Amino acid sequence: MKKWIIPFLFLSSAWTTNVYAQSKQLTLQDALRFALDHNQQLAVSRLEEQIGKQKTSEIRAQALPQLNATGSITDNIKKQVMVLPGEMNQNEPGKPMALEVGTTWNASASGTLTQQLFNQSVFTGLQAARSGEEYYALQTQQTKEKVIYNVSALYYGVLVRQEKLNVVQSNIDKMTKLVATTQSQLDNGLAKRIDLDRIKVNLVNYQTQKTQLINQLKVDENNLKVVMGMPVTEDLEFPAMALSDIEQKAALTQDFGSFNLENRTEFKVLKKTEELQQFQKKAYVSEYFPQLSFNAQYSYNGLSNKFDLFKGGNTTAQWFGMANVGLTLKIPIFDGFARRSRVRQAELTLAQVSKQLEANKLDLTTAFENARLNILNSLTTIKTQKENVALADEVYASTQNNYNLGLANLTDLLNAETSLAEAQNSYNEALLQYKIAELDLIKSHGNLPSLLN
Numbered sequence: 001m002k003k004w005i006i007p008f009l010f011l012s013s014a015w016t017t018n019v020y021a022q023s024k025q026l027t028l029q030d031a032l033r034f035a036l037d038h039n040q041q042l043a044v045s046r047l048e049e050q051i052g053k054q055k056t057s058e059i060r061a062q063a064l065p066q067l068n069a070t071g072s073i074t075d076n077i078k079k080q081v082m083v084l085p086g087e088m089n090q091n092e093p094g095k096p097m098a099l100e101v102g103t104t105w106n107a108s109a110s111g112t113l114t115q116q117l118f119n120q121s122v123f124t125g126l127q128a129a130r131s132g133e134e135y136y137a138l139q140t141q142q143t144k145e146k147v148i149y150n151v152s153a154l155y156y157g158v159l160v161r162q163e164k165l166n167v168v169q170s171n172i173d174k175m176t177k178l179v180a181t182t183q184s185q186l187d188n189g190l191a192k193r194i195d196l197d198r199i200k201v202n203l204v205n206y207q208t209q210k211t212q213l214i215n216q217l218k219v220d221e222n223n224l225k226v227v228m229g230m231p232v233t234e235d236l237e238f239p240a241m242a243l244s245d246i247e248q249k250a251a252l253t254q255d256f257g258s259f260n261l262e263n264r265t266e267f268k269v270l271k272k273t274e275e276l277q278q279f280q281k282k283a284y285v286s287e288y289f290p291q292l293s294f295n296a297q298y299s300y301n302g303l304s305n306k307f308d309l310f311k312g313g314n315t316t317a318q319w320f321g322m323a324n325v326g327l328t329l330k331i332p333i334f335d336g337f338a339r340r341s342r343v344r345q346a347e348l349t350l351a352q353v354s355k356q357l358e359a360n361k362l363d364l365t366t367a368f369e370n371a372r373l374n375i376l377n378s379l380t381t382i383k384t385q386k387e388n389v390a391l392a393d394e395v396y397a398s399t400q401n402n403y404n405l406g407l408a409n410l411t412d413l414l415n416a417e418t419s420l421a422e423a424q425n426s427y428n429e430a431l432l433q434y435k436i437a438e439l440d441l442i443k444s445h446g447n448l449p450s451l452l453n
Helices: 028-038 040-061 120-187 193-228 243-252 265-288 338-404 410-444 448-452
Strands: 066-075 080-084 097-101 105-118 291-304 318-330
Touching (some): 028 040, 028 120, 028 193, 040 120, 120 193, 120 410, 120 448, 193 410, 265 338, 410 448
Antiparallel strands (some): 080 097, 105 291, 291 318
8 A cells, every 4th residue: 555655846736646755654744744735725825815916016006107009090981061151152152051071081099198196095005005915924824824733633633543543452452362261261161151252242342443443533534634635545654642752741841931912823914904994994085185197198190081091102191190298186075975984984894803803812812821721731631641541551450360360250350441441542532632732822822833843
């Protein structure tokens, strides 16, 4: 079976070509780096960031000169008629005279230049556009942190599920040996059939648990692959959970650091949203300001009764140039209070964002306190469960020895074995809860990218 590893070079993010190096186990850092390169949600966020940069360019263009060129050619199939007073009719004095006006063919080419000299809306838009780029960058960072958190939580969940599977397999091995021993005792008349059947029932139960855990583990792996942006058809190989490393780190956890709201990307996004809304209000207010622009135009027109406008020296057409420059001043006077309504809407939106900032501050502060409390609780639970596993293991070993000597019955042995399995699973679950609490604490400090190192 081919094993998934993270290659040094990804030749195709679309996986049209799979690249494998020497088989190795997938580390958390490998999974995180892969996810940051292939997660679809993060890719969409990066595209949004690029769109934001293009919006800035679009707004900046409004402050630059606008140059347009037009050209036209017209065939006056039926010319306009002008009626002259009868006094001008020399042939029939007093009778109005109708004359066709213009030429059959007209051609025109013109260019127009416009430059904003003062437009407060455009200038405000430029400031808002730069702030908008920062907003999209923060959104990308927020999505990146979300991917890191989700991948890490799912990764630890897979490792714990593997450990639970190991515990069940260990129990299956114990029950298998016990079945063989009891069968031998039964054959020699030293055990009862009902004892053998009870052991076999426990063995089947553990085998069923194993099948369920294998299926759950596959589901966990698939969920991890989805967040990583990896096809679910690929195989992954995970290392065994480093219990001793987690225990050692947990034992050394003393300083939780101080909470700084400014480090949280979620808070930065809301602050940037508030800044953008302030620019929006400023843009509405700027609509009260007059606008001044410079404009220049030049046109070249050709007139002829024949279609020989472009025959150079042999043409009957006459060509005339025309140019003008000027200033355009637009002064807003009354728009039915539309501008006032837009400014008021912006003020109300700012009030909404302010309330969101207050709620966000409360949520993030509470999340930090909860993460700190959960770690403290997990440390206590880990210590207690580790001692419980050691005690349960000692009880099982003693009960098994007594059972072999005929000093303990089968019920005692099975109860001791069940207690040991429960203690081992509770210990593994405590380690997972510690890692999740640790993730929450790292997130509260705004340091999730540090998991990549």
